[in-house]
Amino acid sequence: MSNLGSIEAFIPENDWSEYEERLEAFFIANDVPDKKKVHVTISLLGRQAYSTLRDLCLPSSPSTKTFDEICALLRNHYQPKVTVVAESYKFYQTVQLETENVAEFASKVKRASAKCDFGTHLPRALRDQFVIGVKNQATMKKMLSEDKTFEDCQKIAIADETADREAKCIENENLLATPVNKIYTNKSEPRKRQVLMPQRKQFNCYRCGSSQHGANTCKYIKSICHYCHKPGHLESVCFKKQPDEKQKKKYIL
Numbered sequence: 112m113s114n115l116g117s118i119e120a121f122i123p124e125n126d127w128s129e130y131e132e133r134l135e136a137f138f139i140a141n142d143v144p145d146k147k148k149v150h151v152t153i154s155l156l157g158r159q160a161y162s163t164l165r166d167l168c169l170p171s172s173p174s175t176k177t178f179d180e181i182c183a184l185l186r187n188h189y190q191p192k193v194t195v196v197a198e199s200y201k202f203y204q205t206v207q208l209e210t211e212n213v214a215e216f217a218s219k220v221k222r223a224s225a226k227c228d229f230g231t232h233l234p235r236a237l238r239d240q241f242v243i244g245v246k247n248q249a250t251m252k253k254m255l256s257e258d259k260t261f262e263d264c265q266k267i268a269i270a271d272e273t274a275d276r277e278a279k280c281i282e283n284e285n286l287l288a289t290p291v292n293k294i295y296t297n298k299s300e301p302r303k304r305q306v307l308m309p310q311r312k313q314f315n316c317y318r319c320g321s322s323q324h325g326a327n328t329c330k331y332i333k334s335i336c337h338y339c340h341k342p343g344h345l346e347s348v349c350f351k352k353q354p355d356e357k358q359k360k361k362y363i364l
Contacts, residue, residue, distance in 0.1 A: 115140040120157025127189040131182050148178035163188065198226040202236070206244035213268040217241060237261040247271060320348045 118137055121130050134152060137143070143151055153161060153173055164173050167184045176184075202223045207216040220241050229236045238261040242254045250271045254264045315322050318329040326332070331345055338346040346352065 118155050120155065121160040122157075123159060123163070123189060127186055131186065134182075145178065149174060149176060149181060152178060152181060160185070193226055195226070195228045198223075198228075202227050203240060205240055207246040209246065213245070213265065213272045216245065217265050217268075220244065234261055238264055241265070241268075247275075315348075317348060317350075318344045320345070 114137075116137060118130075118133055121127070134155070137155075138148055138151070153164075156164065161173070164181065164185060167188060168176060168181075173181060202220075205220050205223045207213075211219070220237055223240075224233060224237060227236070238259065241261060241264050242251060245251050245254070245268055247268070250268050253271070254267055259267070316324055316326050316329050318326050318334075319331045321329070331343075333342060334345060335342050336344050336346050336349050338349045339351045
């Protein structure tokens with residue numbers, strides 16, 4: 112009968128307590144008897160971790176130890192005892208990184224509290240550090256306005272995060288859609304379609320207003336406007352003088 116689940120070799124840089132929990136779950140799932148736990152553990156540990164275990168067991172052999180004794184040796188080696196003060200300091204330095212979402216940050220806060228020995232103070236400690244460390248200042252103010260639980264604060268932060276993400280998506284979609292809408296609108300306007308019709312009488316020279324020539328051949332090309340004092344057109348056709356932009360005529364170059 113094949114085993115239920117599998118466990119990879121232990122990596123020394125990882126958390127031994129997590130690996131130990133997985134070993135125990137593996138034993139239960141596969142009905143491994145106590146007398147075989149040591150041998151199964153040795154076969155799963157991997158070369159590097161087993162080499163360390165051998166050194167820790169000297170002058171005895173790992174196979175002469177019980178499962179609990181092996182776990183204690185590896186636990187003390189890979190996870191030396193830490194002070195509550197040091198772990199608490201690390202906990203209160205926990206903040207949400209720019210690359211972390213709310214769910215990831217909440218998990219990090221809980222993980223950082225594991226060795227702080229908060230006891231009954233744990234729910235409040237989790238809530239306080241979550242509120243203090245969240246990166247969205249608007250969300251922080253919202254959570255500070257009421258006495259919320261850690262779970263309530265997570266819901267508020269996730270809701271804000273989701274709303275911000277959806278708002279950005281809508282904004283991006285609008286930016287992409289705007290040029291298309293403009294093209295569609297322009298094509299749908301009857302007055303715009305008239306531009307394509309060869310009716311020269313509808314266009315005037317923007318320098319003098321004449322319909323008999325274009326602006327590039329106008330004799331007033333160097334004239335100074337008496338209204339805006341800029342060169343290139345007469346006062347009678349000065350754009351700046353027009354009170355209503357919608358009343359401007361169409362011009363050609």
